[in-house]
Amino acid sequence: MRNLTNASNIWNALHGILCVHKPRDMSLGALKRYLVSRICENANGLCLPAQIPLMEVPIVEPHPVSQAPVVVGLRKQPDYKYCKRYLPLGCCIATVSFD
Structure with missing residues (x-):
């Protein structure tokens, strides 16, 4: 696993093949929204806001x-x-x- 510390590393890690197990009771749209929200939530936690002096x-x-x-x-x-x-x-x- 690579070290994802900034936005460019996160973006580069998202290119390629992603294997996901879709539960039977979850629609494809709901799974997509869930994945996008979890990726954004975790990525926002990694990227700190710019500190303007x-x-x-x-x-x-x-x-x-x-x-x-x-x-x-x-x-x-x-x-x-x-x-x-x-x-x-x-x-x-x-x-x-x-x-």
Whole structure:
């Protein structure tokens, strides 16, 4: 048995001949739905979601009297510099760096 650790290995393992014992009281459609649901359930357990790195950015609000920008806290949001490797958009994403 091969080690099925990612989606491409799972997909390659599904090509070929598959021998299945069909019970007498189960229809062919029900068996197909059962196999597909079990394969998807187990494959989803193997493939972990992509971890997009987070960055802390300041929360800025205007001062009530002078309307000057005031930092009131920090929030975490996705670091968009790393989104290219997770989204298959190609040239549609530009990297902006303020370093």
